[in-house]
Amino acid sequence: MTNSKKHSKASDIAILGIFIAIMVVIQLLSKIVYTVWPFPIQPTLVHIPVIIGSIILGWRKGAFLGFAMGMISFLNSTFAPIPTSFLFSPFAPHGNGWSLFVAFIPRIIVGILPFFIYQLAKNRFGAGLSGFFGSATNTVLVLSSAFLFFNNELNMTFKALIASIIATNSIAESIAATVLTAALVPILSKMRK
Template identity: 60%
Template sequence: MKNSKASSVATLGIFIAIMIVVQLLTQFVYAFWPSPIQPTLMQIPVIIGSVVLGPKKGAFMGFIMGLYSFLYSTLFPIPTSFLFTPFQHGGNFWSLVIAFVPRILIGVFPYFVYKAMRTHFGAGLAGFVGNATNGILVLGSIFIFFGKTINESFAALVGAILSTNTLVETLASIILVAAIVPALMKSKK
């Protein structure tokens, strides 16, 4: 029993390390990226972790993703940081909801999607659902809680994000989760 629990904690630690490395590498690349399209890839290890490790550990990984977003927005602010931290001008309690709740749910929903259909298609669908959970809940919450604060130009920016970043993130999530999850599940047996 002890070895199983230790192995489970070690695996969770590896997934969290992968999340942080993926995020740091993408931020480094985006520093030199010539395009305003900067897809987030940190959700992919959360989705894969959700399916492989279960919804509780997936939710914890999602919490870590939300914590990273909160801390980064607090320590390295940009004009939209108030959406993810109450410690920037314009931010409030709802900033914490936006930073944490969608990310925690990224770690829950894909598990149940994959559990319902344990195939490559089910893994790809889990990738889609995890990514859609993030996109819909974050952007929806922004409009619900900060709709009066943001102006039309920000709404246009969100529209551009939906048509570019979200498309790239969704395709990456579907392809990588569909490729990685079945192999991990096979090796887990």
């Protein structure tokens, strides 16, 4: 392995570490802020570093970041449970093996899909589009998985599922992901060259 390849691999590992650290900080700050947040909308923002990492580092490392997001969700639901923690941890009341599917698989896909969307238009528009679809993928796959595997616990109808996809935090999450991805990807791409 040449020195430049070693340097590139070490750089990618360092960048992965930074993205994971950002995800942990976002998760911790979100928990603190949302305890005093006066609004009913509490958007998830942890998926944004996964989306940006997918575009900047490639789909394999994006999948790893998605796995890390799933692990954050799993650990948070296991050690700081809320009423819906069973969706992400088999150790929460009403959780089971499918909780691991809901926690990890949608997030891993969020780490893969944006890279391929960005390949269609490698510009600010493509980055924004990747952010939008990455965020939408997270929302749709998590809620669909919850509906499929935990409908007895959630008592959701299909109509309620669709309404929750459209009307909940997903709009705020998609806007945030679109704007931040479009703003940050061009800057980070230039820095990596």
